[in-house]
Amino acid sequence: MSWSVEKSAELYGINSWGSGFFRINSSGNVEVTAFKDKPGLDLHRLVQDLVDRGVRPPILVRIPNIVQTRVALISQCFQNSIRENGFQGTYTGVYPIKVNQQRHLLEEIVDFGKENSLGLECGSKPELLIALAFMDTPHAHIICNGFKDVEYIETALLSQKLGRSTFIVVDRLAELSIIIASSKKLNIKPKIGFRAKLNTQGSGKWVESSGARSKFGLTPSEIVHAIDILKNENMLDCLELLHFHIGSQVPSIQAIKASIKEAARFFTELFTLGASPKYIDVGGGLGVDYDGTGKTDSSTNYSEQEYANDVVSILQAICDERNVPHPNIISESGRALVAHSSILIFDVLGMNEVQKHSLPFTIDKKDSLLVKDLLYIYENVNHKNINEFYNDLIEKKNDTLQLFSFGGLSLEQRAKAEDLYWAISTKMTKIAKDAGADAEDIYWNLQRELSDTYFCNFSVFQSLPDSWAVNQVFPVMPIHRLEERPDRRATIADLTCDSDGKLEHFIDTDAGSEQGYIEVHDLIPGQPYYLGAFLAGAYQEILGDLHNLFGDTDTVHITINENGTYTVDHVLYGDTVTEVLSYLDYGRSELVELVRKATEQSILSGSLSHTEARLLMKHYEEGLAGYTYLED
Numbered sequence: 001m002s003w004s005v006e007k008s009a010e011l012y013g014i015n016s017w018g019s020g021f022f023r024i025n026s027s028g029n030v031e032v033t034a035f036k037d038k039p040g041l042d043l044h045r046l047v048q049d050l051v052d053r054g055v056r057p058p059i060l061v062r063i064p065n066i067v068q069t070r071v072a073l074i075s076q077c078f079q080n081s082i083r084e085n086g087f088q089g090t091y092t093g094v095y096p097i098k099v100n101q102q103r104h105l106l107e108e109i110v111d112f113g114k115e116n117s118l119g120l121e122c123g124s125k126p127e128l129l130i131a132l133a134f135m136d137t138p139h140a141h142i143i144c145n146g147f148k149d150v151e152y153i154e155t156a157l158l159s160q161k162l163g164r165s166t167f168i169v170v171d172r173l174a175e176l177s178i179i180i181a182s183s184k185k186l187n188i189k190p191k192i193g194f195r196a197k198l199n200t201q202g203s204g205k206w207v208e209s210s211g212a213r214s215k216f217g218l219t220p221s222e223i224v225h226a227i228d229i230l231k232n233e234n235m236l237d238c239l240e241l242l243h244f245h246i247g248s249q250v251p252s253i254q255a256i257k258a259s260i261k262e263a264a265r266f267f268t269e270l271f272t273l274g275a276s277p278k279y280i281d282v283g284g285g286l287g288v289d290y291d292g293t294g295k296t297d298s299s300t301n302y303s304e305q306e307y308a309n310d311v312v313s314i315l316q317a318i319c320d321e322r323n324v325p326h327p328n329i330i331s332e333s334g335r336a337l338v339a340h341s342s343i344l345i346f347d348v349l350g351m352n353e354v355q356k357h358s359l360p361f362t363i364d365k366k367d368s369l370l371v372k373d374l375l376y377i378y379e380n381v382n383h384k385n386i387n388e389f390y391n392d393l394i395e396k397k398n399d400t401l402q403l404f405s406f407g408g409l410s411l412e413q414r415a416k417a418e419d420l421y422w423a424i425s426t427k428m429t430k431i432a433k434d435a436g437a438d439a440e441d442i443y444w445n446l447q448r449e450l451s452d453t454y455f456c457n458f459s460v461f462q463s464l465p466d467s468w469a470v471n472q473v474f475p476v477m478p479i480h481r482l483e484e485r486p487d488r489r490a491t492i493a494d495l496t497c498d499s500d501g502k503l504e505h506f507i508d509t510d511a512g513s514e515q516g517y518i519e520v521h522d523l524i525p526g527q528p529y530y531l532g533a534f535l536a537g538a539y540q541e542i543l544g545d546l547h548n549l550f551g552d553t554d555t556v557h558i559t560i561n562e563n564g565t566y567t568v569d570h571v572l573y574g575d576t577v578t579e580v581l582s583y584l585d586y587g588r589s590e591l592v593e594l595v596r597k598a599t600e601q602s603i604l605s606g607s608l609s610h611t612e613a614r615l616l617m618k619h620y621e622e623g624l625a626g627y628t629y630l631e632d
């Protein structure tokens with residue numbers, strides 16, 4: 001019956017999804033490290049230190065060292081493949097800015113990427129403006145995707161004069177004539193890419209990015225037409241790159257291989273048509289193993305090295321077959337570079353328990369027949385009659401609600417009936433568990449209904465929007481007390497008033513799939529209990545919204561030193577209430593003034609004393625200056 005940190009590690013699957021960055025230390029706390037086999041940083045101690053410094057939960061912890069390791073890893077995987085296959089082209093990555101645009105993080109990515117000539121991918125004009133200001137890495141590329149107007153295109157062209165290697169990717173045929181016109185006007189030779197609309201679809205949650213009906217890309221007939229246009233303009237040599245992107249988080253290597261095969265054919269066919277592009281850009285899609293199962297859409301069935309091997313070897317085989325020179329490879333992995341680097345840590349505010357291990361009342365003659373029937377089930381349910389009694393229980397539950405609505409049951413009797421319902425359910429789960437396969441459905445139904453609700457200090461909509469929008473699973477677990485057995489099962493509810501503001505998709509390590517609850521520890525009064533949501537570095541921050549006016553959380557950038565010590569590089573305080581309200585055009589002084597006027601009125605009419613007025617204004621102004629989350 002004894003518990004251990006090893007058992008916790010197994011239960012939460014941390015050694016699978018942790019990718020070597022996260023593990024449990026001997027004190028029972030989650031530990032994070034950016035360098036394999038080096039001492040780690042105790043996350044629980046870090047949170048305590050941060051709280052002492054005045055940083056308030058929920059806290060987003062960013063660890064740029066992890067990005068550094070990921071940038072180096074992916075680059076290394078491609079270098080390995082290129083060397084082992086004798087591939088003639090080079091590899092460089094570009095980081096797609098949209099995955100996480102936060103300034104400090106972007107600066108760090110550009111900085112760490114210098115060694116590997118990491119460039120930037122822009123999907124919009126604002127992103128190009130960031131790229132131009134923040135990146136001047138020699139030999140690194142800027143790839144311009146997305147909808148483009150004249151200003152976007154001319155800025156991209158002019159950036160070549162700053163020494164940047166900027167490709168303009170034709171996502172829609174209409175852009176080609178603007179590129180040609182602008183390049184003539186400015187007298188700058190464009191570096192053009194064509195985005196091919198592949199027939200191969202990705203797989204997983206973002207399949208819509210590819211296939212014949214995808215939003216971007218040129219169809220085969222448009223490509224043939226575009227080549228003619230370039231030929232007529234005597235500009236065919238400007239076509240330097242073929243681009244494709246089959247969608248993010250592709251869980252299956254088969255889908256990736258199929259897309260590379262199709263794209264490689266497009267590439268060699270461009271030579272048949274008289275062009276001679278030197279680059280192929282394989283887009284993003286390299287997945288992150290969010291649940292460690294290798295089986296679900298939130299996972300991957302391949303490693304980074306397998307991904308690189310397949311890209312390189314398929315391109316090589318098809319180019320060799322067609323006698324076409326091997327291209328230089330560019331990839332646009334974003335999620336795979338930054339997902340691991342952010343952790344959201346939040347505290348549990350309280351819980352709601354529905355289980356009842358005994359009856360909190362006695363039954364007497366005056367009780368309703370319904371309550372007496374339920375008591376009969378409670379006292380007599382056993383493994384032989386569980387199926388029959390379970391059906392009776394469901395029926396009695398419906399009867400309770402019906403009777404109450406029609407006025408046939410008092411509130412007091414309804415309360416007794418419901419307490420009995422939970423007590424029976426609690427007892428039945430134990431019986432169903434012992435009954436094994438015979439009562440498995442009953443067991444799982446009750447298990448889900450009986451899990452506790454842990455109310456937590458964060459907003460799903462602000463901090464983990466994809467868990468709401470596309471049911472993405474993020475690894476969530478306690479960051480401390482992992483030497484103790486977690487005896488409770490809970491779903492996580494956030495601070496918003498929205499019933500969708502909850503987490504109820506968790507990793508089921510036993511079955512290699514999902515479950516509706518996580519195992520958690522009992523709350524100890526007076527002791528904060530912290531949970532972490534891991535691998536939250538990609539897409540979540542910018543997709544997050546202000547639902548119920550919960551704003552940005554406090555964020556810290558931590559450098560982990562090789563001996564396990566750390567330094568806090570940046571503390572970015574989250575939005576104040578005033579800031580969030582100002583986005584909606586509520587000015588602080590106006591609000592204060594309006595409430596002050598209302599207090600004057602009430603003082604005049606005698607319903608508010610001067611002391612009460614002062615207290616109200618104090619709370620009002622402090623509320624405006626404060627954090628949007630709960631502070632202790």
Ligand SMILES: *Cc1c(COP(=O)(O)O)cnc(C)c1O
Binds near residue numbers: 099247249283
């Ligand atoms: C979003 C996007 C990416 C990034 O994809 P990841 O799966 O995060 O690597 C790359 N290229 C393009 C064109 C994109 O739109």
